[in-house]
Amino acid sequence: MRHRTWAASWTELTCHACGRVGHWPQAEFDCSCGVTVRLAAGSAETDPARVAAGERGPFRPLTIRTAHDAVACAAQFLRWLGFTDVRTAAPRPRAGVDLRGPAVVGLVNAATEPTGAEDVETLWLHSLVEPTTAVAFSLAGFDRGARAKADALRLPLFVLDLTGTPQPVNDAADALVRRGTREA
Secondary structure, rough: OOOEEOOOOOEEOOOOOOOOOOEOOOOEEEEEOOEEEEEEOOOOOOOHHHHHOOOOOOOOOOOOOOOOHHHHHHHHHHHHHOOOOEEEOOOOOOOOEEEEEOOEEEEOOOOOHHHHHHHHHHHHHHHHHOEEEEEEEEOOOEEEEHHHHHHHHOOOOOEEOOOOOOEEEOOHHHHHHHHHHOOO
């Protein structure tokens, strides 16, 4: 929150999914991009300096009700890991990359079918264009081909549950959670 006008009790918030900034009459609103934005209490857990120093607090999940929420949750998780300037694409571009930052690209599959090997390989190819870490998230998990491809490429895979808690699926994901952006 940048400022608060007590007379009107409105707050200035930024939608993490689309970057829209606005003044809102409550601490939670539905952005036009489809994401529910909530005012988070400022704390050291979300302080980028602490994250960069490897002092992450616990991840605060974002409940997933829509595909946009899944993308926003994954972006929030990547920021928690220490990636900066993570932006979301809404609607999803043809390239299939939902998240971009200076050091990361991400795929978020909010469909009811598991993510396949082709999506994992496409994401990995995007990470080669500009050297970045590729990370994939899926609500329905990953099929065997996707898991094998990700393991061969050392690409982190995470399953999102509806509470918004990403769960590591492979060793690369476990390693990313342990180290954050250090050595990424």
